[in-house]
Amino acid sequence: MAGSIKDRVAVIGMGCSKFGERWDASANDLIVESAYEAFEDAGIGPEDIQAAWLGTTTGSTGMTLSEPLRLQYIPITRVENACATASDAFRNASYAVAAGIYDIVLALGVDKFKDSGISGLSDGGIPGPGHNMMAGAAGPPPAQFAMLATTYFDRYGLSYEEGKSMIGRVSWKSHVNGARDNKAHFQREVSMETILNAPMIAWPLGLYDCCGVSDGSAAAIITTPEIAKSMRKGKEPPIFVKALQIAMSPRDGNFNAKFDYTHVPATVHAAEAAYKEAGVTNPREQISMAEVHDCFSITEAVTMEDLGFSPRGKVREDIESGRFDLDGAQPIQPDGGLKCFGHPIGASGIRMLYEMYKQLQGKADDVLNPGQPSRQIKNPKMGLTHNLGGSPSGCAIFVGIVGLEGV
């Protein structure tokens, strides 16, 4: 690779709407909610934005963004890359600043699903012949990700009860975290007993192994390190981008017998590239915290191994010892993750960055629910975000790392 993004751009403002079933809000409302929080945080106005990247899986063209924000004739690119949509919008916006073309840009992700009239996601996919011929074969997302659990349990000799308990503990932790966050979709702790006895969605995944479908928006203002430092003088520090990597799988899980369904190789590829770019040599020790793609509990579990946070086949020990809890050695999903904060697909990647940004600035308790213990992680240096767009067998993976200056 010719270049690296490390420390070449910084984030000076971020915003995130309340996530959830926002019967009260349109996509426009959600965009305004997150964008103006970011503008205020950065101390700028919409007129300061020179270019923008919009991530959405449901809107079309950049006008989805220019219209509600009344942005005046600036370039806007609409990005779609499944669950990596917002992160890819952020990535492209960062590159434009690093290239020296723009000084201040906006990356914003939004999706509004709850006007569709249906639960879950609509029947996506390209309506070509293969899609129709194999219609339903791979099934909707729960069925696709459930296969990871089936094979992981089989490979590592976990009984159904042991496996269920391992992934249940993942969701239990996210509910504890989500309960503290007043912007999260689900703000309620749930007992292990409730999790393990919930109705089956796609065996072996039960209701609490699955994230919800939410409405929401998140936004980031990106600029050069120099402008960032001057603009955030006297405030919390800007957050520096350390790595932005995407790996696109050739959907080999559908065709290639080498794909073993116990993990997601594309995540390994993206993580290796990101660690190289950021200069991370020991992710288990150097990455302070992470927001990863926990569309389903098993996804988070195998992602811990693919990111090098846990040794291969050993994540159960780390999950059950509390390593990934908010007060553990390496907190994962401090805001509740997709499981509890919610998953408006086109916004999720920037939502994850929002949490890393707030934690790095020491401002995590800005969104604390009254009466809840602090959600602030102690002295984080580097945070990682990860998206898995698609299914385990075929996916767009994003791994990004952000951190304080000089780490």
Add this chain to the structure above:
Amino acid sequence: MAGITSYGAYIPYSRLPRSVINAAWGRGGGRGEKAVAGIDEDTISMAVAAGIDCLKGTDPKTVDALFLATTTAPYKERQNATIVATALDLPREARNTDFSNCLRAGANALMSALDAVNSGSLKSVLVTTSETRLGGAAGEDEQALGDGSSALLVGNDKVAVEVEGTYTLSDDVVDYWRSHEDTFIRHWEDRFGRDAAYMKMPVEAAKGIMKKMNLTPKDFAKVCYYGANARAHAGVGARMGFEAAQIQDSLLDTVGNAGAALPFMILVGALEEAKAGDRILLLTWGNGCDAMVFKVTPEIEKIRDRRAIKRHLEVKRTLDSYGKYLRWRNLVSLSPLSRPGGSGVSMAAEWRERRTGLPLYGVKCKSCGTVQLFMSGSSMRAHVCLECQAKDNFEPYRFADKTGKVVSFSHDYLGGGIDPPATRTVVDFDGGGRGIFDMVDRDPEECKVGMDVEMTFRKIRYVAGVHNYFWKCKPVRD
């Protein structure tokens, strides 16, 4: 001389006890059970299943015609037989034909195949019969009608069953019928159908052919014939002069009345147990009657490894819900779907993929030898090798006839359609290649990583007049 060179059959996995139907309608009793096509099965898919059974050990490219006999063709305009032939990978030059509109369609097809082979215009004809006739709720046909299919390969090389003679009576006697706008069969008074028609004409045809060929009932090992119900069936046999031991099982207590397919399924049942030298009489029924005399040759011993009737009868699950049956047959008004249904297949795309989709072909790389199936969103035709990235250097490789092992699976309760759970399965084929398929005809409890599966041709969906067929997998139960 042309004769039968192979046989096969198919009986769907689900069986509905007649007592379950009776209980739903507040009645007691009920004799036996009937075979019920799955929600994803129909006349075409079952004809393919019987064809697979019959073509075991035969290269489908050597078959030069496929005849499909049925009164329940999924399409009124579009050649149903060609869909079956495409799925079975018959050559494009095959002379396919639908025989329809009469319960004797199977005999019409078989006799035409014999004539074509005897004339030399065709060498090998696959004659399939398949039925999914529908009885209205609470009526007698609901009890009587069952689903099933048969297949006979007709040729003049290695004949296992010779055809010694045929005899036909065409008579527009109408005991039941179905007009262009009827969903269900209509009946004239049952005593007319029984006394003036069914109890007389097969007897007349049997006596006619025996007289013509100078044979007596004692010359036959078995007599196979259609029967609408057990009592009438037994009565006809006696009237023809046969002993009870000569009468081949009517399948009425196990499969039900499978219409045009029934006499041929009964015949296949007889052939499974026949010895060289046995003579078999077949009688069909429907606006007349056909009689055919067969003689079994020693070649029969070489085609014993068929699932045919006996093994298909053994492999089953009991459908204990009448409500589920009504749902499968679309006989009740369902609560509206809370999600939109999927779109139908594109006719242009299905045609473009005719060498890959319905016959389920992948490729083998000529550069590195890697076998691969490619089911992509927009096409199933691979261009670049997944292993060595060589471009367009492949030979075709068929997967439909391969077995495989389950790599992973899940049971989808939420997106499981109208017969949840849907078992989504990743399959690694024996010999190479991977695909993702629904698994059917399985008990969720029996699914395991590493279990053996085989391919089965099914209907994926029906949207806007288009039946969308593709392959699924099911457990190997041999």
